[in-house]
Amino acid sequence: MQQPQLDLRVLRYFVAVAEELHFGRAASRLHIAQPSLSVQIRKLEHELGVPLLIRSSRSVELTDAGEVLLTEARRLLSAAKRVVSMTQEAASGVKGTLIVGFQSNAAAEMTPRILAAFKNNHPGVHVQMRSYGFSDPTAGLADGSADVAFVRPPLPEAGWLAMETLFVEPRVLAVSNGSHLAKLSEVSVEQVHDQPFVARNAPEKWRDFWLATQSREGHPVRLGTQVSTVDECFEAILNERGIAFTQASTQRFYDRPGLSFIPVKDIPPSTLSIAWRTDTNDELAREFVETARTLATFGGIPNVTSSFIGDPMSPIV
Amino acid sequence: MQQPQLDLRVLRYFVAVAEELHFGRAASRLHIAQPSLSVQIRKLEHELGVPLLIRSSRSVELTDAGEVLLTEARRLLSAAKRVVSMTQEAASGVKGTLIVGFQSNAAAEMTPRILAAFKNNHPGVHVQMRSYGFSDPTAGLADGSADVAFVRPPLPEAGWLAMETLFVEPRVLAVSNGSHLAKLSEVSVEQVHDQPFVARNAPEKWRDFWLATQSREGHPVRLGTQVSTVDECFEAILNERGIAFTQASTQRFYDRPGLSFIPVKDIPPSTLSIAWRTDTNDELAREFVETARTLATFGGIPNVTSSFIGDPMSPIV
DNA sequence: ATTCATCAATAGGTTGAGGCTATTGGATCT
DNA sequence: AGATCCAATAGCCTCAACCTATTGATGAAT
Incomplete structure (x- = not known):
């Protein structure tokens, strides 16, 4: 089955229904008849393969997916409006x-x-x-x-x-102050072979780069928490759920009490x-x-x- | 005339034409006939009130507005796809x-x-x-x-x-080191009545707040450069095109050689x-x-x- | 200069998506 | 049980979007 092709008009219909929680009122707001609206919404649900509304003859309410679609649909619709005005502005000389x-x-x-x-x-x-x-x-x-x-x-x-490369900077090891590593002025990758590492929730190649699997000479990685952002990463380190390599500049941007950053002897740098x-x-x-x-x-x-x-x-x- | 209501299908058509720069090829890529495509694009241009393509019987090229629409249309289309998959994911339990x-x-x-x-x-x-x-x-x-x-x-x-207020912090004056104000350890608003101010390109109420018009006792503001972002603002200050009030924390985030920040005696603080x-x-x-x-x-x-x-x-x- | 090739625009016919009204049928309240 | 409310269904109608065939304009080739 091919990916469903959204129609902004139908999305507007959906937003109206989701806001009114009433097909009749939504229809009159849209200046169309109630049955047409019912049909369109039903088609939308069918196309997405997802129920968006829970209907009874007495009430209408949103499913979780409906909530999400409501938010995103509103965003998409206002983005569409913006596209129109940006294009029109561009015609009258405004930049981009x-x-x-x-x-x-x-x-x-x-x-x-x-x-x-x-x-x-x-x-x-x-x-x-x-x-x-x-x-x-x-x-x-x-x-x-x-x-x-x-x-x-x-x-x-x-x-x-x-x-294009802008600059290259060393990678350092981020650990919590509680770690016995925190006092060291330098570490080697070998020294942390047995430490659990906070793993980036990312495509494999990238994840492995930050786990420095290349520099471990086949020694397997002990995995700690999985994280999706830098903030989560340091949060995890503070909670002693692992340690992690990071670029040196991080130290200047994310330093916070309880964290230590230690130079690493034998790890390739990170390129920005x-x-x-x-x-x-x-x-x-x-x-x-x-x-x-x-x-x-x-x-x-x-x-x-x-x-x-x-x-x-x-x-x- | 009412705001034109975009149709994503037409937007896909436009993207195809803009990429191929050839109605025939675009049409066959879209699996429709060339005349239908011509008509749709023409309608789109008419609806937006903006020429998007310059056609000759020999070539097709984009206008400036067309360039903008191409970029934005692509963005909108992939946003639309994302809406679909987010909704479908939501149905199967993923968060938001x-x-x-x-x-x-x-x-x-x-x-x-x-x-x-x-x-x-x-x-x-x-x-x-x-x-x-x-x-x-x-x-x-x-x-x-x-x-x-x-x-x-x-x-x-x-x-x-x-x-809801999270915190309140003082506002300070940002000047270039070259300014005679740079050495002062504190200034009053009155002392800078005659200085040109970098004005934020923003709604009046907000712009005036940052120009501190309330604290000038009717004394008019000399306007320097207009800016739209903090970066531009400090750039302007460095180039001696004016000075500006800013929240104290800026000092810790945007400090750079050539800039001085000076406490101001009699100016209301900024709320975050x-x-x-x-x-x-x-x-x-x-x-x-x-x-x-x-x-x-x-x-x-x-x-x-x-x-x-x-x-x-x-x-x- | 004439012919040919290319390509977008126009003309005119066809079809189905999306709209309408009228009605049904399920649910709740009286 | 009857009244009321409301979404879904049925069946019709219209026009927007598509089709094919053709025109017309422009540059290239003879």
Whole structure:
């Protein structure tokens, strides 16, 4: 069976019914007859293969799936409206919108600089940052919900995906202060072979990279809690449900009482890249990448920053 | 004329044409005849009141509006697909998604705590943070693109909007190091009457709050650059295009070489609230608010706490 | 210059999705 | 039991969206 093709009109119908919880009132609000509405809703349920409403001849109520659809339908409908007005605005000269996906601390200290530089060169362009959890290492590129993203390889191979390295930083070990490791000034991977690790709930390749399976010489990993975001990850570590590797910059963004970060001797670093889709030909995305590249090349990462102070951050254009 | 009602099917048609730049090929990809497609696209253009394609008998190309619509249409279509699968998942027991809107530094140091606590109590719920610029002080609540948001009053009055204070913090003055004000350890509003201010590109009430027009005793404001985001704001300040008031926590999140933050004697503080829609009855949003409230009450942040210690910050609603 | 090839637009016919009214049938309240 | 409320069903009708065939415009080739 093929994926059902939603129809916004039907979605509007559904929202009306879900809000009124009464077919008759909803129908009159929509200026159609009640039977037509009943039929449409029934077709919608059939198409989705999911009951959305629990009907009795006395009352109508939403199922759990109905609740979800109500929220999402409203969102989709207002997004649709926005598409219309954005298109109309574009015709009268307004610029566009760029959605920047990221995970955890994005490009660390470089983030605001890149954003500032880009916005400086593109006034009138809306830029929106969106965070993504571990389950999508492409930070929204995969499903098209972001135009450009700060990512950390390895990503799944895909023809439509292009990326460029912005910087590389070491990975460190995050442990709770209660751990006997907390006092060490450095550890090796071997030293933590037997420790339980907090595992990222993510595609295998990416998950394994953060578990550093490559550096364990076949030694199996003891798994602790599964987590989907950085916050959950540190929460788990604080609760002593495991330890984890993370990029060094995390320390500056997520440090909190009870956590220690320890340099690791023999683990490959993490790369922070800027990524985009090659199949969309998005002018704004390209220029964002351009800005990021320039800043990475000449603006450098935190410790290089000082050399950047005398430089008035020359507009890039 | 009423707002045009998009039809996703037509949007798919448009995407096909825009990708192929050829009506015949697009039509065969869509398994319909070329004339039908021509008609539909023409109707779409007419409905939007915007030419999307430049046709000659030899070639087809996109207008600027067409480019925008292509990007947005793709996004909308994949959002629609996601709605379908989310609904279907919901029927088989998976939790939901919560979108948290915010501006600049959200709830400052409290943000990760709230997120961590919420995710801890609701494993399986996807939480996505979305940043918004100054133009929407409701951080996505107004247009339904966020379920719950960290906001800074004053917001426009609206029946569907509810909020609760999480904490209050002083406002400070941000100036470039080059300014003669930079060395002062404190300023009064009167002292900066004649300085040009960076103005937030936002609804009047909000813009005026941040210009502190209330505290200027009728003294008019000299306007500097207009900005839409915090990044732009500080960029403008660095370039000496004006100075600005901002909440104290900004200092800890956006500090960068060249910027100074100065306490202000006689200016009301800024409130950070959690806000949500009352007309959606969103269970997850309610519980997020609950989590935030608990943390604000019992887990307050050290350095901010002092500013509201005397005030038990009675929940509103 | 004339012909040919290509491709979008137009013309005109057909069909089914989505609308309507009238009615049924199940449930609750009196 | 009867009255009332409300969603579902039945059966008809209309028009939007599709089809095929053709036109007309434009660039390339002879």
